[in-house]
Amino acid sequence: MSTSSRFTVRRRALAVAGAATALALTLAACGSSSDSSSMPGMDHGAKSSAASSPSASPSMGGMPGMDHMAVGNGLSDTRDGYRLTSSDGSLPPGKQAAYRFTITGPDGKQVAAFALDQTKRMHxxxxxxxxxxxQHLHPTMAADDIWTADLASLAPGTWRMFASFTPDAGTGKGKDFVLSRTVTVRGTEDKTPLPAPATTAEVDGYTVTVEGEPMAGMAHPLTVTVSKDGKPVTDLQPYLDTYAHLTAFHEGDSAFAHLHPTTKVTGSNGGPDLAFHTELPTSGNWRLFLQFKTGGTLHTAALTLRVG
Known part of the structure; x- marks a missing residue:
């Protein structure tokens, strides 16, 4: 190979490497985000929806949900001195139940000040x-700083309850936390096999398509497209300061991940394409739950995503 040919090949290789580095830095700069919604009894492949509050969410400016990034997988009830505590170790099956809990800080006192995150103080x-x-709920906090999450009917088995919040005072001010505890719902558990990985899911007549191949521990863009009867959906209503909310749980340990939306709310209608910043820490199957609103109704689509 001539000297000029070798120089050309090397220059092209450096250009490709530079572009990859720029993309990685852009993705790494993205940060976190999360109205009250619960999908009672939603099982694998279920087509459920729930009415949502008609109130519009005020814009927080910039890319929605990208100002914070929660760390960890949410599988502990303690992090950096903050603790999720609850006396509800078991709940009754087949009916609504209230789950009460508190958040205590490094000083051992109950936390009373919480910052808004996607229009809510607690997810x-x-x-x-x-x-x-x-189920995705927005609990209420009483004057004694005790939170109550009003859960819809629960099937027997082991459940994990996640609290996602940002303290507005103290040593953890401005930092996102996801803490969890397990709860036993009494009765005989009838486990449902996890559906195979897929790129599409159906809910309430809508088709949700996911594009992207995330790798464990790496920042990666993910695009979700919503269609109906083969046509693009462009009437998505703002929901929690974005046009869709995406949550993921890892098969086997139920590790939590919130996939952060990067599509900015620009008006009362959005879609069909929605962009998300994805950084799933562990390989394997993840169950994704996409929530979006049309005509004042909240829809939840679920599919399994394989992460290499």
């Missing part, structure tokens, strides 16, 4: 060990 998730029954 609460419930998922059974087989990744069925997904």
């Amino acid at each position: 609460f998730y419930a998922i059974r060990s087989d990744l069925t029954g997904f």
Whole structure:
């Protein structure tokens, strides 16, 4: 190979490497985000929806949900001195139940000040060990700083309850936390096998398509497209300061991940394409729950994503 040919090949290789580095830095600069919604009894492949509050969410400016990034997988009830505590170790099956909990800080006192994150001060998730029954709630806090999450009907089995919050005072001010505890719902558990990985899911007549091949521990873009009857959906309504909310749980240990939206809310209608910043820490199967709103109704689509 001539000297000029070798120089050309090397220059092209350096250009490719530079572009890859720039993309990685752009993705790494993205940060976190999360109205009240629960999908009672939602199992694998279920087509469920729930009415949502008609109130519009005020814009927080910039890319929605990208100002924070929660660390960890949420599988502990303690992090950096903050602790999720609850006396509810078991709950009754087949009916609504209230789960009460508190957040204590490094000083051992109950935390009373919480910052808004995607228009809410507390996001609460419930998922059974087989990744069925997904519920996403926004609990209420009483004057004694005790939170209450009003859960819909729960099937027997082991459930994990996640609390996602950002302290607005103290040593953890401005930092996102995801803490969790397990709860037993009494009765005989009937486990549901996890559906095979797929790129599409159906819910309430809508088709959700996911594009992207995330790798464990690496930042990666993910695009979700919503269509109906083969046509692009462009009437997505703002929900929690974005046009869709995406949560993921890892098969086997129920590790939590919030996939952060990068599509900015620019008006009362959005879609069909929604971009997310994805950084899933562990390889394997992840169960994704996409929530979006049309005509004042909240829809939740679920699919399994394989992460290499």
